[in-house]
Amino acid sequence: MNKVLPPPSDEPDQSKGQLSARIRSDIERRILSGEWAPGYRIPIERELMETYGCARMTVNKALVALVASGLIERRRRAGSFVSQPLVQSAVIEISDVRAEVEAVGQVYSIEILSRRQRTSTVADMKRLDIQTPRPVLAVLCRHLAGKRVHAFEDRLIDLVSVPDAAGLTFEKDPPGTWLREHVPWSEAENRISALNADSALSAHLGVKEGAACLQVERSTWRGTKPITAVRMYYPGDTYRLIAHFSPKGS
Amino acid sequence: MNKVLPPPSDEPDQSKGQLSARIRSDIERRILSGEWAPGYRIPIERELMETYGCARMTVNKALVALVASGLIERRRRAGSFVSQPLVQSAVIEISDVRAEVEAVGQVYSIEILSRRQRTSTVADMKRLDIQTPRPVLAVLCRHLAGKRVHAFEDRLIDLVSVPDAAGLTFEKDPPGTWLREHVPWSEAENRISALNADSALSAHLGVKEGAACLQVERSTWRGTKPITAVRMYYPGDTYRLIAHFSPKGS
DNA sequence: ATCTCAATTATGTCTATACATATTAGCAGG
DNA sequence: CCTGCTAATATGTATAGACATAATTGAGAT
Numbered sequence: 001m002n003k004v005l006p007p008p009s010d011e012p013d014q015s016k017g018q019l020s021a022r023i024r025s026d027i028e029r030r031i032l033s034g035e036w037a038p039g040y041r042i043p044i045e046r047e048l049m050e051t052y053g054c055a056r057m058t059v060n061k062a063l064v065a066l067v068a069s070g071l072i073e074r075r076r077r078a079g080s081f082v083s084q085p086l087v088q089s090a091v092i093e094i095s096d097v098r099a100e101v102e103a104v105g106q107v108y109s110i111e112i113l114s115r116r117q118r119t120s121t122v123a124d125m126k127r128l129d130i131q132t133p134r135p136v137l138a139v140l141c142r143h144l145a146g147k148r149v150h151a152f153e154d155r156l157i158d159l160v161s162v163p164d165a166a167g168l169t170f171e172k173d174p175p176g177t178w179l180r181e182h183v184p185w186s187e188a189e190n191r192i193s194a195l196n197a198d199s200a201l202s203a204h205l206g207v208k209e210g211a212a213c214l215q216v217e218r219s220t221w222r223g224t225k226p227i228t229a230v231r232m233y234y235p236g237d238t239y240r241l242i243a244h245f246s247p248k249g250s
Numbered sequence: 251m252n253k254v255l256p257p258p259s260d261e262p263d264q265s266k267g268q269l270s271a272r273i274r275s276d277i278e279r280r281i282l283s284g285e286w287a288p289g290y291r292i293p294i295e296r297e298l299m300e301t302y303g304c305a306r307m308t309v310n311k312a313l314v315a316l317v318a319s320g321l322i323e324r325r326r327r328a329g330s331f332v333s334q335p336l337v338q339s340a341v342i343e344i345s346d347v348r349a350e351v352e353a354v355g356q357v358y359s360i361e362i363l364s365r366r367q368r369t370s371t372v373a374d375m376k377r378l379d380i381q382t383p384r385p386v387l388a389v390l391c392r393h394l395a396g397k398r399v400h401a402f403e404d405r406l407i408d409l410v411s412v413p414d415a416a417g418l419t420f421e422k423d424p425p426g427t428w429l430r431e432h433v434p435w436s437e438a439e440n441r442i443s444a445l446n447a448d449s450a451l452s453a454h455l456g457v458k459e460g461a462a463c464l465q466v467e468r469s470t471w472r473g474t475k476p477i478t479a480v481r482m483y484y485p486g487d488t489y490r491l492i493a494h495f496s497p498k499g500s
Numbered sequence: 501a502t503c504t505c506a507a508t509t510a511t512g513t514c515t516a517t518a519c520a521t522a523t524t525a526g527c528a529g530g
Numbered sequence: 531c532c533t534g535c536t537a538a539t540a541t542g543t544a545t546a547g548a549c550a551t552a553a554t555t556g557a558g559a560t
Contacts (some may be wrong), residue, residue: 018512034472046540060543080540184282184284193486194465194486212462212486222283224282234444240441243439268543304544324510327554328552329506345506
């Protein structure tokens with residue numbers, strides 16, 4: 001069977017692209033439209049293979065992709081079923097601070113408030129989740145969009161994991177950008193919360209004392225070794241994190 | 251070539267599982283460890299195929315998966331390259347409110363504050379992103395963890411898209427839970443921000459006026475038809491959204 | 501030195517087949 | 531009616547080969 005048969009003619013069809021992708025999007029559409037409800041058993045590979053006039057591996061590729069995206073579940077012998085969307089997986093694209101500012105057409109600049117190398121204090125060790133003291137770099141800086149303060153950053157860098165960071169001034173590239181470009185990481189965690197600005201934070205961000213601010217705490221690791229821990233503060237009235245998503249992130 | 255050769259012996263190796271998965275994780279480890287830095291050209295399929303003593307399709311499967319997870323990029327004829335992590339894709343698992351409360355071992359209950367069916371006002375139409383007036387259901391409720399207020403919810407449901415919602419009281423299942431179980435959706439957006447509680451919100455949430463609160467606005471669509479728009483408010487001092495992630499979400 | 505074109509090459513996709521494996525249905529026997 | 535065996539079946543994974551496609555390289559022409 002060397003020729004590819006025309007698609008089943010009962011559908012308004014986008015014949016472009018690879019066959020496996022088309023099979024995938026056909027099924028995806030039926031699921032998202034509700035035609036195939038959660039729990040519905042979708043046709044077996046053999047049937048789909050005959051429907052589209054292709055090899056089983058081609059159908060299989062489409063189905064494996066659907067499993068990866070969480071839209072279906074498969075059990076041997078039992079068949080493939082449309083899955084119940086259990087949790088909503090929202091993907092937040094956390095871009096570079098500089099890119100974030102420039103994306104809205106403003107001029108980015110950074111202002112280093114302090115930059116100190118020290119042996120980790122107890123508080124530092126807690127933030128980095130380490131047990132023994134070690135050299136760290138502590139940086140406080142402000143990110144400006146034009147003349148307005150876009151964010152205030154409070155960062156710790158583990159100098160054992162990232163010795164090269166010791167020599168940097170961060171006057172051109174912000175620490176986050178440099179780290180992302182130079183240090184490979186394998187895991188990270190964001191903790192997003194709201195807090196009232198205390199006097200220090202209100203001064204840094206240029207907002208009234210007590211104003212609601214969005215705080216994003218991020219820790220990054222390479223394997224089990226911590227790389228950096230950062231707290232980013234944004235004025236609550238102007239900044240928002242936007243997450244766009246589909247069922248289980250396809 | 252029907253036998254599977256032993257793995258290349260220079261690595262502490264987890265030989266369990268499928269070959270393609272092992273190839274994938276081998277490469278993944280090398281990238282995450284920094285051994286293969288961004289921009290590095292990884293061995294061509296033919297080489298990998300000889301290294302592991304398997305068919306090209308098997309290597310290909312591993313590489314395709316790595317592309318999907320964003321760790322590598324591939325160009326015809328040029329080869330496969332470790333990609334620069336550009337944006338950090340954070341996956342937030344937004345679970346059910348009830349599950350959220352019960353996950354920390356507390357008793358969940360819901361308190362309906364108001365439930366009104368009406369023709370959409372101008373404000374409603376803006377929230378749902380619709381142009382013409384239509385029947386909507388507006389629900390205000392509080393989610394309790396024990397006796398403490400966990401969240402305050404302000405929800406609009408489009409009764410054209412979800413006519414069945416008109417008959418529900420939401421006294422047992424919260425609106426979000428019912429919707430997720432009964433209405434298929436294809437797209438959604440979260441907007442996360444911080445705000446100071448005004449007098450009404452402070453009363454609802456049981457916090458001081460002016461206290462920082464986390465606001466999560468979520469809109470859900472099925473195709474282009476809006477389903478619901480909800481604003482969830484959490485006390486800023488007790489609640490935080492946690493997002494765990496890996497480079498480009500593998 | 502530079503431009504153009506064709507050969508080379510790595511990836512992209514698919515076919516056809518094979519065997520493994522988990523699970524279910526059905527049947528036989530207690 | 532329940533239990534345990536067996537056969538059927540759908541998926542899981544892999545192989546080997548084929549042709550398509552895009553991009554680079556290098557040879558020959560300008």
